Amino acid sequence: MACAVVIEIAMNELLKLATEAALNEGRHKVWNRHIILALHDSPWLQELFGQSGMLQPAQFSIQQHRSRSSLK
Secondary structure, three states: OHHHHHHHHHHHHHHHHHHHHHHHOOOOOOOHHHHHHHHHHOHHHHHHHHOOOOOOOOOOOHHHHHHHHHOO
8 A cells, every 4th residue: 555655646646747847848738748847847757767777868858858848
């Protein structure tokens, strides 16, 4: 049961951050790119998913993403 709670909390946080990333780009749908940005933007999710080996370095930096969204 405890494992299910951790998974639920992690997915809730991931989807919340991915939705914010999509909205910052003016999109109404969450794409793979937004999920990756969310993973790289959260230290807790980086630690959780980074241990599994499935989190790869971002193709462009989070700083570039933030500077693009701040221009709008």
